[in-house]
Amino acid sequence: MTSLLDDEAAERMFLQLHNLRIIASAAACGSATAAGHLLFKSASTITRGIGEVEQAIGLTLFERGPAGFIPNLYGRILVERIRRIRDEMDLVEGEFVRAKTKGSRVSTGALSYLLHSGRKLLLLIHLADKRNFADAAGQLKVTQSGASMALGRIEDSLGVRLFFRGMQGLTPTDEASKLILHAKRMRAELRHAASELSSVAGSLVGTTIIGTLPMARTDILPRAIGRCLARYPNIQVQTVEAPGAVLISQLRSGEIDAVLSVPGPGFEPAGLLVEPLFRDELVVVASPTHPLAGRRGLTLAEIATWKCILPRRHSVSRTMFERACDDEGIKPPKAAVETADLLLMRLLLADREMLALTSLSYVQYELTAGILSRIDVRMTPIERDVALLRRDAMTLSPAATSLIDEIRATTCPPA
Template sequence: MNIAHADAITPELTLTHLRAFLSVATTGSITKSSDDIFKASSAITRSIRELERALGVVLFERKPRGMLLSAYGEAVLRRAARINDQAEQTVEELCRSRALGAISRNVLANLMFSGRKLQMLEQLAELRHLSAAADKLGMSQAGASMALSRIEGAIGQPLFHRMPQGMVASDKADKLVAAAKRIFAELRHMEADISGLAGTQAGTVIIGALPLGRTYILPTAIAHTLKRFPKIRVKMVEAPYEVLVSGLRTGDIDLIFGALRSEALCRGLLTESLFEDRIGIVARAGHPLADRPMIALESLLNEQWILPRPDAPGRRLIDDSFAELGLTPPEASVETGDLAIVRQLLGSSDMLTAMSPRQLQVEIESGVLVELQVPLGQTTRQIGLTLRDGALLPPIAQAILDGIRLHAVGLPAFGRPAHG
């Protein structure tokens, strides 16, 4: 059986036929499903056929005693049930909070299974301009405007505030968009599940990479996995932690690799520590301080510093290290987490930086940069994986996770921490 290309597994097409599939999978009969969802048998048969064509697999075995799920059907059912649960949870939440007034559950339920409408809300919430959303979806602006009017008309109130800076999503729209993203993530994983059963292991894994995760372990793990499964596609998202976690919670991102945060910031998330890292003081080779066997931290207070943003874990660690030794943390001449900028500044000046030596491992091992021998306070932190609790990742994502774990376990020691 020919597995459909990812472009064919679209929210617009798949969601349209998913409720009919769920009913037939539950009742085991086209006729019973007709009574169950008040739809003609011919329409249900057509929906199943269209869904099978879109996915490129046979979902049911047609038997005299009814419609029996195939192995592919069982895989699709797992995702379809999760989508249905998400839709029902969102409808219940909005109805219970009376956020949408006296709107009927059927209107909301129909919206949750309309891929095109959910895509419209998602793009409009992100881009804030109707013309930009229309262009992204391949629609005319007039068509997009009419579609939005129909959605808001059915719901009975506006979902977006028309502001000078663009169209700002209301709280109701934000809830709908968050649910839509999780539904779209399940559809994306559905493709990977099907390909896994077919033995092709295809699909897309989206990884949020924090600064330390972008050096050595993650690239090596991805290369290792792609060698085993060349049809996997990996998309990297490099952004601040808050942005990555937001994407993780909605399903836009499958996993995050990097410095772990406190429990207070990880509610609803699962964290897995893989190894311990430390902060060091790094300068260019040839720096006036580079050849000193030991440097007192207080002697560096008047140096020019390149430091991470104040809310970054590495910045808090170095500030705490100075405070632990009774010193006022240095002022940053440059605040950045961009390694390309850090490398260039270090190489062309006598500035110092405080970060994990692993992030500059290539430059240190090649002799371009050096770690100064500076006794610090406690600057260790845990590096690992962050996942969404309750997420059901497909085999290809598990393969990436296994690769990260494998290369983290075999991680060679890098230098030695300078202890206070």
């Protein structure tokens, strides 16, 4: 059996969580009988479990023979991912055990059973993401009442509430948030496993998910994606555009492989790898027909008298600009519009009365094409470091690694 594995194959593996420990035990023990003794299961159950996983992904994982079950290359790759999944299970079990010593009444036996049920974990993940039973049930193709009853059974077996029900929908409890964080990481391991197994089969495929702030969407990321897809046409790239805090949260949970961001004040790097890529500059731009276009040596005070399009309040860029104004001893201009949307910015700048503060890399194409004009302002350059963020403990798939390599190449200055 050989196949190219996709995201659906990764989801099928996640639904096989109960059988993945059989795979790991058979690989460690070398026979169905020994693995059965370890897991208190019959040899036929072990053999059937291995077959179900192989059928789900369309790959043979073991060589069968007189010597027993010997994992082939596919099997060894999957066993390593299973080991990492086991690490996530150990972490969440440890967290709940520590909570139990402080008075929590969570059933550790029920928790272990839950962690090996992909379908139940998917229900919790979708409930946390959608915040209502109807949408979560739709994701799992079950009825709303079925999803509600399933959650009730999970909570009863664990002995702890996982979601608060209210007028605004469902809100995960602290216990649920911890559990779902690790469940998402387990799911990510299998997404990467699918790409890794397919690359061994001869074709680099798989989905890579990149989070990005606006400054990388118009030049860096499109060029990197284009180069990556030219080399590996079977890769699928998904981009996530959201505030930095949301992107980093999804990076920590494994939902995103990497984030192009500007780490600002309050950024907490614990558990993350921070790789500086380049320095970006904030610039003032306007329509080429703006009265200030072409003038030299303008001051911030002169800029502040015009209607301004500024980054959102409390963003890294806005904070740096306001600090530069303070250093010049002038009051920062009031934002007529707060946005990071390039199309909206271009349309607003058609009004000859407006200026915009934005990232140079974000509008580089518009400046080169003459669509916008850079306003010459006499001030200390406002620069910030753009970095590639990854989760320290994550081993990325070949698909994700290939795109990250192209991002590095795109941002690296020519030799």
